[in-house]
Amino acid sequence: MSVNQQAHTGPPYGQPQPGYQGYQQPAYGGQSLPGVPQSQYGAYNGPMPGYQQPVPPQGYFPSLGFPSKGSPVSLNSDTSSLAPNFIGSLRAPPTSGAPPPASGASHPSGHLAYSQFEHGDVQNGIPASAAPMQRPPASQPFLPGSAPTPVSQISTFQQYGPPPASVQQLRNHMAGMTIGSTAASAPPPAGLGYGVGPSSYPPTTGAPRPPAMPGPPLPGQTVAGPPPSSQPNHVSSPPPPSSMAGLHPGPPMSGLHGPPPPTHPPQPGYQMQQNGSFGQMRGPQPNYGGAYPGAPNYGSPPGPPPPPKRLDPDSIPSPQLNELPPQQKPRHRIDPDAIPSPIQVIEDDRNNRGSEPFVTGVRGQVPPLVTTNFLVKDQGNASPRYIRCTSYNIPCTSDMAKQSQVPLAAVIKPLATLPPEETLPYLVDHGESGPVRCNRCKAYMCPFMQFIEGGRRFQCCFCSCVTEVPPHYFQHLDHTGKRVDFYDRPELSLGSYEFLATVDYCKNNKFPSPPAFIFMIDVSYNAVKSGLVRLICEELKSLLDYLPREGNMEESAIRVGFVTYNKVLHFYNVKSSLAQPQMMVVSDVADMFVPLLDGFLVNVNESRTVIASLLDQIPEMFADTRETETVFAPVIQAGLEALKAAECAGKLFIFHTSLPIAEAPGKLKNRDDRKLINTDKEKTLFQPQTSFYNNLAKDCVAQGCCVDLFLFPNQYLDVATLGVVPYQTGGSIYKYAYFQLETDQYRFLNDLRRDVQKEVGFDAVMRVRTSTGIRATDFFGAFYMSNTTDVEMAGLDCDKTITVEFKHDDKLSEDSGALLQCALLYTSCAGQRRLRIHNLSLNCCTQLADLYRNCETDTLINYLAKYAYRGVLSSPVKTVRDALINQCAQILACYRKNCASPSSAGQLILPECMKLLPVYLNCVLKSDVLQPGPEVTTDDRAYIRQLVTSMDVAETNVFFYPRLLPLTKADVDSDSLPAAIRNSEERLSKGDIYLLENGLNVFVWVGVSVQQGLIQNLFGVSSFSQISNALSTLPVMENPFSKKVRSIVDMIQGQRSRYMKLIIVKQEDKLEMLFKHFLVEDKSLSGGASYVDFLCHMHKEIRQLLS
């Protein structure tokens, strides 16, 4: 039903398309909107309400919280006989249509399965753990009360190991292009080959610590004032709204605070920087003042094109990293204002590029920085929200690329969320014939394909092969050689679009079923005692009504299931026909199976009453548990088996509290050992302690089983190992150390809501095709790879990013440039199989200067950080750090040698586009993964390592160089943010209050001399000393300053994919040490160099390379 077969009836895309989110699109060529110019691109302009995400964006954007349900489910109606602590009554009587919950002995003939469960298959209430279930023979149907399942079906449930043949078929569709199929450098599926080590983590009792208490002393810790929790980058405890402070949060979390607003709230932007530009605010120093006589260009005002930055090293001492005694001052102190300022660069870009939309029609355009708020108009290349590159001008030859050492990489976020003003990719339906592709390389039809012979054939822009145009796709060419339907077809005129996939693109040549979400809750002692179990159950009651849904669908197609576990697993039958949920316990965790098929995965609306009843009862059932041990791998296996049985993809939401030490597959031991830091064995801390989870991840990927893991540790739980499956299935990990209901529930609930609701695709396979001459050689992110070209993700959400590196295998030409085509095959949340295509055209150059003029340092840092963070799995951290420094020195030396105008050999000259490379590189080098301070735990490092690997460019930017805002400079009458300042202690005034955020934490720093009135207004106390740093939220005060600050915090929270923990820091308080960790231009306690020192060091390295 390709609507595009119609004749050209008007300007393209002019008609609102209510159908995008559904899949029935009326037409691309509709009538033009009034007021929309009739130019060829006119239809892209102006308001297009029809293309915007439907309001309210029910499926995805948790902007408004959760309105309470109109009709709370009455649990009393059918619970007359219900004992409060039990699920149903033993042998609950069948209700209409429900299978008789089999008494162990008597089964109707043909229901052999039940005889396997004699010892308590249908368990009611808690004691069932004493009744181990045996795995029935594979041929035994498990379906109670219904026809036995055919043997063959069941047997497939047991299947482990290699993906079914259908997966291969699938790949064949994605494959076909040979440029990527070299044997060279098959990227290891992130994290292979792992070792073990003992642990030195201090034993911790299960009791959570009081909020203000310092973290547990770590062996060898010499830090003066311990931080509140031992993880600077991701500390626990968000603001609990006062109304939720209790242990029993009211059922609808609704009215409280909604999750963060949509993804791209207006960002007024930093105002003009007061003190960040070179040479300002330091007294008169027009060009470095006297300190840098040889640096005439450095202080020149920003203007096109700024000359290279120069420092005269003859007057700059070049201290070795880490060698300076803390207080030693260089002979000639370098003025920090005289070295490149991130704030200034951000500000300049915002001023120069923030006002105009970024139109993607031109090849090789460098987009505005990620810190600039701009709109994108797709005119043939993918938006930078989907793809960013380290350089938009690629060297023509590999020699040139090697000479420059500039990595060629693209950071791809295939399902990125767009601001409401921008148009979602159109869905193109070519009917049964499917998308038109190149015969040889299988590239998809795109704007760069060249139609020839009157339109009867087209030449591939990637491999030059000529392919016949299928009859249904034929169209005449106009006098310029362009198809006359060019603007009617997204795939001919846009950089990003989707194709509806045919059955050929589906596993087993069968259209997929809608996915399922399975919630798997740890009900061991710690989880119950902290109130976590109750919190999760309460939240799910309302959250289940906000599952992702497609377009205009009335309700989500996603089915849900529930499991609880400690040492054993409890499955729940929540079939709508049951009066009460039924529990089935599997205590044989060695060989996990799912004891029920029918009634495990259900539609939320149909089973509403039973689910509500279950969620009410779970906290009660386990209220008195003494069980402290947990299993972990069997939990994932159970979810995987359930999805296999249901023949669908899906996501597991696992809420887990402790190291899984109970006897079971995947059992772990505590092998944490901080003594390994800075040794050759440090890498083992990042490696899983067993390969078991790698194999499990592989099985999960084959089934499309994505795992999201919420961790609530009170001590070491081996994130490096537990994270393997989430990581390789495209899932997410969230960590709330020392979880306390009061301070952490708000942050956790916000994360959970967003995680459950966000846009996600399943069973995804991504392939990046390139012009002949370069090919994708390496991949970084949360995924699995079974060959060298296809990135497989059981799940892929709107926040996940894949960084792809390219290498030359031939020459490129300046004329034709270089093309990238990213094709993502995935199953939508409604079960629709789709292909999302992103195309990007880059320039190619024979002059190095062109390369350096078109680089993007933020993207470069994204790549370098991911490259380094993977490196720590196999190399000593010092080796990784040295390699990073060396590569960047080579990049800058190559520029100095080949591109800079002749000048004193002693000058440091940085390319304009890379003048922030040293400062940002230093931030990567001193990050917790590469240079941990004493307060950073092994789990923190593993956690951060995995988080960064999936980050997009905006996230790595703020993570490595946090945003620091003087709150007391905020204009309470305006919507804008105060101008950001540089991350250095000397920028802080003791009379001001500042906010610092890095995407994981928000700090509010209060100077000792802040006016009492401000303190009163913001904190509601009368003096500095009365401010409690145990606050996890700012009190709600009715005054303009309080409102302004809270709105800034809310706005920033809304811009990040995770809810950030808020920490109040008082100047000179012991918590300040934690805060200073993020002042990244300063020397760090862990030995990281200051920006000035590092710049000198880099200069020395560059000079050595040049001499």
Ligand SMILES: [Zn+2]
């Ligand atoms: Zn081709």
